[in-house]
Amino acid sequence: METFVQPKITGYRQLNETEAALMNEIKAEGVKLGELVARLRATDGLDQRWVSIGATDLQTGLMALTRGVAQPTTF
Template sequence: MSDDKPKVKGYRQLTDAEIAAINKVKAKAEEVGELVEQLQMSGGLDQRAINIGKTELQTGFMWLTRGIAQPDSF
């Protein structure tokens, strides 16, 4: 971990391993997001349920990221 990395306000300095873990979460979120988009384009599906699923998935990925980053602010 390099000390010359700028600190993000409200976040502690992340290790290289933590940054890699967050990047893995974000990559998986993009993959899942593509699936959600495909489902949103499909006819005959319950789009309300799809949209609720999308929101819940976004929330889950956000919590995974927060769990790694452990911000010290609201």
């Protein structure tokens, strides 16, 4: 039986099971938020400028949460 070795990604440490589960949870919430943003963008009469600002801020927040778990060592 072949053993799978997780490749090393430059600037990132290997995540443990708890951290990987948290990353997957963040990613799943991102999918849900992306679907909400898509519905908002498809709704007439909304201020799409603010919808876009909200989408950007949500992406920034998800990225910050991901970096909080992954703790990259590079910029």
